[in-house]
Amino acid sequence: QAMELSPSHFSASRAAALAAAYLCYRRGNPSRGLALRGVRRARREDITDVGHKYHLELVLEDVPAKDMTLNCTAEVLYPLGSQKSAPDVQFTLEGELRDTAEADNAFYNQIKSLDQELVAEDIPDSQGNVPPALEPVHLLAWVASGYLIWQNSTENTKFQLAQVKRVKQVPGHGCSQLLPFSSSVFSLQEIIPWQMRVLWHPQHGVQVTEDRHQPQHRLQ
Amino acid sequence: QLDFWRHATSPGHPVDLRVPFPSLQAVKVFLESNNISYSIMIEDVQELLDEEKKTMMKSRRVERSTSMFDFASYHTLDEIYDWMDMLVDNHLSLVSKIQIGQSFENRPLYVLKFSTGGSTRPAIWLDTGIHAREWITPATGIWMANKIAEEYGQDPSVTTILDSMDIFFEIVTNPDGFAFTHNSDRLWRKTRSINAGSHCIGVDPNRNWDAGFGGSGSSSNPCSETYRGPYAHSEREVKAIVDFIHGHGNIKSVISIHSYSQMLLFPYGYKTAPAPDHQELNELAKKAVSDLAALYGTKYTYGSVVDTIYMADGTTIDWAYDNGVKYAFSFELRDTGRYGFLLPSTQIIPTAAETWPALLDIMVHVLEHPY
Numbered sequence: 001q002a003m004e005l006s007p008s009h010f011s012a013s014r015a016a017a018l019a020a021a022y023l024c025y026r027r028g029n030p031s032r033g034l035a036l037r038g039v040r041r042a043r044r045e046d047i048t049d050v051g052h053k054y055h056l057e058l059v060l061e062d063v064p065a066k067d068m069t070l071n072c073t074a075e076v077l078y079p080l081g082s083q084k085s086a087p088d089v090q091f092t093l094e095g096e097l098r099d100t101a102e103a104d105n106a107f108y109n110q111i112k113s114l115d116q117e118l119v120a121e122d123i124p125d126s127q128g129n130v131p132p133a134l135e136p137v138h139l140l141a142w143v144a145s146g147y148l149i150w151q152n153s154t155e156n157t158k159f160q161l162a163q164v165k166r167v168k169q170v171p172g173h174g175c176s177q178l179l180p181f182s183s184s185v186f187s188l189q190e191i192i193p194w195q196m197r198v199l200w201h202p203q204h205g206v207q208v209t210e211d212r213h214q215p216q217h218r219l220q
Numbered sequence: 221q222l223d224f225w226r227h228a229t230s231p232g233h234p235v236d237l238r239v240p241f242p243s244l245q246a247v248k249v250f251l252e253s254n255n256i257s258y259s260i261m262i263e264d265v266q267e268l269l270d271e272e273k274k275t276m277m278k279s280r281r282v283e284r285s286t287s288m289f290d291f292a293s294y295h296t297l298d299e300i301y302d303w304m305d306m307l308v309d310n311h312l313s314l315v316s317k318i319q320i321g322q323s324f325e326n327r328p329l330y331v332l333k334f335s336t337g338g339s340t341r342p343a344i345w346l347d348t349g350i351h352a353r354e355w356i357t358p359a360t361g362i363w364m365a366n367k368i369a370e371e372y373g374q375d376p377s378v379t380t381i382l383d384s385m386d387i388f389f390e391i392v393t394n395p396d397g398f399a400f401t402h403n404s405d406r407l408w409r410k411t412r413s414i415n416a417g418s419h420c421i422g423v424d425p426n427r428n429w430d431a432g433f434g435g436s437g438s439s440s441n442p443c444s445e446t447y448r449g450p451y452a453h454s455e456r457e458v459k460a461i462v463d464f465i466h467g468h469g470n471i472k473s474v475i476s477i478h479s480y481s482q483m484l485l486f487p488y489g490y491k492t493a494p495a496p497d498h499q500e501l502n503e504l505a506k507k508a509v510s511d512l513a514a515l516y517g518t519k520y521t522y523g524s525v526v527d528t529i530y531m532a533d534g535t536t537i538d539w540a541y542d543n544g545v546k547y548a549f550s551f552e553l554r555d556t557g558r559y560g561f562l563l564p565s566t567q568i569i570p571t572a573a574e575t576w577p578a579l580l581d582i583m584v585h586v587l588e589h590p591y
Contacts, residue, residue: 010529035558038519191445
């Protein structure tokens with residue numbers, strides 16, 4: 001039996017944030033990110049010896065086409081016990097995602113043919129600005145962070161990408177583009193420096209091949 | 221070489237002249253040896269000219285600032301402190317600036333007082349910028365303070381509020397942290413106080429209040445962003461407000477503004493038991509977020525801190541509530557994580573504009589429900 005939760009309750013919003021991050025990782029690309037707009041309904045089911053399962057009805061928005069929203073149902077199962085396995089997320093999107101094949105290919109060709117490797121820092125900057133040319137890089141980091149968030153979330157966490165500190169394209173990886181990101185990830189007030197190596201290809205999607213984070217409290 | 225300011229007309233009538241400094245001795249000697257009496261009207265003309273120039277420049281700067289202060293940009297501490305003086309200058313009968321203390325690094329802690337008179341009228345306390353990286357909050361605070369000043373006498377709600385209550389508004393509640401976010405680390409949160417025995421700096425000013433202090437909703441580790449401090453009110457920035465509110469004795473509402481998450485919160489954070497006024501605060505929050513959404517559709521969640529975010533002890537609003545301030549609220553402004561703390565400046569005015577009706581709802585309710 002599932003217990004109804006207020007959509008404002010923190011356990012609902014954490015599960016929703018996780019579901020959205022996972023969804024973004026699975027369906028996002030440098031031309032389309034997915035972000036959580038709101039929680040319409042949330043229920044929690046405690047499954048003995050298994051874990052806590054959240055049944056969610058979410059509204060997502062298409063980043064950068066903010067006016068496009070999408071309804072979604074998701075089930076998030078946080079496993080019990082100390083084995084550190086990622087939560088299981090199942091989702092169903094109502095309707096279709098905006099097609100971004102053209103934009104993706106354009107960005108892919110663009111960075112494939114750069115004279116010098118792409119290097120960028122502080123995305124967004126202090127004022128919240130992202131130069132339009134770097135927006136796909138920002139979205140790529142956002143999508144890749146969805147993977148980190150999924151892999152590392154528990155009922156007691158709420159991760160979000162805070163800022164890309166540095167990215168430097170690494171050439172020569174066959175068809176895929178390799179972009180290692182140094183980022184700051186935010187969780188319940190703490191800022192965690194987190195490095196990730198991200199492979200991307202328009203047809204193969206986003207892959208995080210390696211990631212490493214510093215302990216909870218960054219050096220002050 | 222002599223510059224006659226009043227020329228000779230007829231005998232017996234005085235003459236005024238300006239004497240350049242190098243000629244002063246020679247002129248005096250000439251006048252004295254010819255028995256011409258004289259008196260010095262202006263000792264130093266240049267000094268007068270300099271004074272006048274300063275006054276002119278000051279008023280030009282004030283004039284320029286009034287119409288040209290950029291509310292749609294993020295500003296430095298100095299720019300904000302300058303703007304405060306300008307606001308006071310432009311609304312002398314309504315706004316004054318008081319200093320309630322000093323930060324750890326000895327920066328002044330300024331509060332804007334909005335008052336139409338009386339003596340210790342019931343009052344509302346507002347603060348922004350207690351967490352350094354939450355730049356949208358002082359930016360919103362500036363816009364709202366300006367709005368309050370402009371709308372007195374224009375907007376019926378603002379006018380009735382200020383006709384019987386005072387408003388105290390601390391725009392940069394953590395100036396050391398704020399300066400640090402400009403100069404060193406944009407994502408800094410805490411104060412900049414030194415922690416004995418640790419290389420880590422700073423205390424979370426929203427875990428340092430004496431309400432449930434030291435529980436599981438804060439950290440004992442100086443390196444943590446939610447470090448509570450060595451003892452309650454250890455931070456000068458917090459103690460200054462505590463002393464002010466206690467000293468005032470008639471504060472009826474405390475509204476502390478943070479970012480981000482899009483939430484409107486009320487006590488408690490340090491315990492799960494609902495506050496005695498839970499129902500009333502919940503209803504008021506519900507109305508306020510509904511009015512907030514009316515402008516751009518921005519959705520807020522609302523509830524007690526402990527239900528809506530997590531357990532948090534030693535917070536501003538819990539302390540206020542436990543010290544007799546019934547209407548204690550905390551806003552978490554835009555956004556929900558897309559930009560987070562790094563909210564683009566293009567969102568400053570929309571954020572302030574949508575939050576304004578929500579703030580007014582609370583202030584009107586406070587006015588209409590005296591206790």
